[in-house]
Amino acid sequence: MIRRRGLIGALAGGGAGLLLSGCDRVIAQPQVRDIIFKGEDMHRALQRALMNRDALAPEFSADQRSPYFRTNGTRDPGTAAYNALRAGRFADWRLQVDGLVARPLTLSLSDLGQFPQRAQITRHDCVEGWSAIGKWQGPRLGDVLKQAGVRDAARYVVFTCADLYGGAPYYESVDMVDAFHPQTILAWALNDRFLDVGHGAPCRLRVERHLGYKHAKYLMKVTAVDTLAGIGKGQGGYWEDNVDYDWYAGI
Amino acid sequence: MDATPITPPVAGPVTIRRHSLATRLWHWVNAVAIFILIGSGLGISNAHPRLYWGRYGANFDAAWATLPRFPAWVTIPQNYNLAISRRWHLFFALVLAFGLLGYMIASLISRHFQRDLRLRAADLSPAHLAADVRAHLQFRFHDEAHPGAYNPLQKLSYAGVVFVALPLVILTGLAMSPGMDAAWPWLLDLFGGRQSARSIHFITMAAITAFVVVHLVLVILAGWRRELWSMISGRWRIEGTMADARAEVPTSTPAGAAAQEVGR
Numbered sequence: 001m002i003r004r005r006g007l008i009g010a011l012a013g014g015g016a017g018l019l020l021s022g023c024d025r026v027i028a029q030p031q032v033r034d035i036i037f038k039g040e041d042m043h044r045a046l047q048r049a050l051m052n053r054d055a056l057a058p059e060f061s062a063d064q065r066s067p068y069f070r071t072n073g074t075r076d077p078g079t080a081a082y083n084a085l086r087a088g089r090f091a092d093w094r095l096q097v098d099g100l101v102a103r104p105l106t107l108s109l110s111d112l113g114q115f116p117q118r119a120q121i122t123r124h125d126c127v128e129g130w131s132a133i134g135k136w137q138g139p140r141l142g143d144v145l146k147q148a149g150v151r152d153a154a155r156y157v158v159f160t161c162a163d164l165y166g167g168a169p170y171y172e173s174v175d176m177v178d179a180f181h182p183q184t185i186l187a188w189a190l191n192d193r194f195l196d197v198g199h200g201a202p203c204r205l206r207v208e209r210h211l212g213y214k215h216a217k218y219l220m221k222v223t224a225v226d227t228l229a230g231i232g233k234g235q236g237g238y239w240e241d242n243v244d245y246d247w248y249a250g251i
Numbered sequence: 252m253d254a255t256p257i258t259p260p261v262a263g264p265v266t267i268r269r270h271s272l273a274t275r276l277w278h279w280v281n282a283v284a285i286f287i288l289i290g291s292g293l294g295i296s297n298a299h300p301r302l303y304w305g306r307y308g309a310n311f312d313a314a315w316a317t318l319p320r321f322p323a324w325v326t327i328p329q330n331y332n333l334a335i336s337r338r339w340h341l342f343f344a345l346v347l348a349f350g351l352l353g354y355m356i357a358s359l360i361s362r363h364f365q366r367d368l369r370l371r372a373a374d375l376s377p378a379h380l381a382a383d384v385r386a387h388l389q390f391r392f393h394d395e396a397h398p399g400a401y402n403p404l405q406k407l408s409y410a411g412v413v414f415v416a417l418p419l420v421i422l423t424g425l426a427m428s429p430g431m432d433a434a435w436p437w438l439l440d441l442f443g444g445r446q447s448a449r450s451i452h453f454i455t456m457a458a459i460t461a462f463v464v465v466h467l468v469l470v471i472l473a474g475w476r477r478e479l480w481s482m483i484s485g486r487w488r489i490e491g492t493m494a495d496a497r498a499e500v501p502t503s504t505p506a507g508a509a510a511q512e513v514g515r
Contacts, residue, residue, distance in 0.1 A: 016324075016325070017324040017325075019286065020290050020324065020325065020326070020327055020329065021324075021329055023287065023290065023327045023328065023339065024327070024328045024329055027328070027335070027338075027339070035342075036338050036339060036342045037338060038342070039338060039341045039342030039344075039345060040338075040341070042342075042345055043341060043345070043428075043430075047428075047430040047431060047434060050431075050434040050435070051430070051433055051434035055433040055434055056433060057429060057432060057433045058432055058433070058436050058439060060306065064306060064307075065307075066307045066309065066311075066312065067311070067312070068309075068311040068312075069309075070309040070310055070311060123306065123307060123429075123432075123445060125427075125429050125445065126299070126309075127298070127333065127337070128298040128299040128333065129295065129296075129298055129299035129449060130299050130301070130308060130309035130310065131306070131307045131308055131309065131445050131446055132307050132309050133306060133307045208429070208433075209429050209430050209432075209433045210429055210430070211429060239334070243332070243333075243334045244334040244335060244338065245334045245337075246334075246337070246338075246341075249429075250428060250429055250430025250431075250433075251337075251341050251428045251430060251431075
């Protein structure tokens with residue numbers, strides 16, 4: 001009887017295991033994979049239908065912040081170029097704003113400080129599952145793009161970073177809805193201090209309706225483009241290109 | 252009393268129409284969705300196997316639970332791949348949510364909910380529930396005099412899954428989405444923050460898993476061929492002679508208990 005139960009248990013477990021591994025075989029079919037990957041577009045369409053273009057991510061009070069804001073991804077780019085900028089306390093750091101703009105810009109940290117500032121206490125959600133709440137400050141990306149005279153043909157904004165993945169700079173992208181969202185800022189301060197290296201010094205993107213991997217750190221260049229094709233492998237970001245993360249990271 | 256017909260006391264096998272097309276379709280779509288959602292969800296859990304209460308929670312914050320690493324044979328995909336686990340999970344989350352919505356609308360229109368799942372005060376009386384538990388322990392799952400009706404424990408567990416567990420797992424899932432938190436900020440107020448929602452999501456998944464296990468065990472004990480066929484064809488064949496049916500049978504009785512109680 002015990003043997004029989006053990007056998008039934010083993011069969012049930014083995015059956016479930018076979019079904020689960022069956023999923024791996026099924027998604028190896030390109031047609032199935034295309035359907036499953038369409039989930040991202042469906043979520044994006046549904047979310048965009050359910051919210052106003054400028055719907056704000058929740059903001060919190062100062063006492064609701066995480067006592068310690070964990071870092072993730074690159075914690076120090078460590079390249080010679082970045083080390084030189086860091087040694088000079090980022091006085092020589094410049095952010096390029098180019099692509100489909102009427103007036104390409106080269107902005108220093110103090111230039112960023114000349115724009116109207118937005119401070120926001122928001123929650124950072126890592127794709128892995130953890131969350132941390134902190135206060136971010138910087139100019140709105142939308143104001144910077146307006147100053148550069150972004151053209152109507154621009155459909156995406158691509159961020160190129162100082163940290164390298166597989167020898168190439170990390171990069172990410174957002175569409176114009178998120179680029180001009182009021183909470184999308186080029187943050188140079190976290191919790192009322194200059195960004196430290198672990199959190200993306202001297203400047204990182206905050207795009208609050210998305211998961212953490214969209215919030216590109218160590219920003220070097222902001223480029224307005226009309227297509228993501230030809231940038232990296234064309235999926236709009238390092239993780240999107242290399243491990244199939246969703247480009248729309250609002251889910 | 253509603254319009255549920257009382258099965259006449261006939262001898263020999265009878266076949267009753269048990270499950271509507273909507274119920275059967277939803278059952279099988281859901282079976283696939285829940286299976287994939289649990290497997291891919293356990294894969295996602297492996298990315299950060301710590302659960303917290305409140306708005307935030309990361310490695311330096313106090314976790315109320317540290318989960319085991321779920322082994323390859325229970326995760327989708329088998330090898331750790333957060334991106335692919337999420338692709339499976341988020342696609343079938345839509346199947347689960349819209350499937351439930353469609354089933355709820357169909358069942359309200361057909362009055363399946365009102366007729367078959369409504370719990371009456373009598374269902375919940377301690378004596379009634381105790382009799383039903385005894386009947387289950389004796390492996391008597393259906394009131395022979397009234398085989399079409401769900402027994403109180405069945406009603407409680409089905410209603411619990413349809414109206415509590417599945418809506419809860421869907422809403423806590425939505426509360427974890429940074430996009431949905433902008434669209435529907437009340438989700439966070441409802442659950443007390445994103446990390447609380449994540450914890451409740453996991454606990455509800457565990458409850459649904461327990462339901463599925465008990466459900467499968469009971470299907471096997473009740474005669475899996477007949478039960479499985481009823482969920483495919485909708486028809487359920489009752490073997491053997493019917494016990495005397497009373498003239499007045501409540502729409503739900505403790506499983507198999509009616510015949511016993513009549514003689515008392």
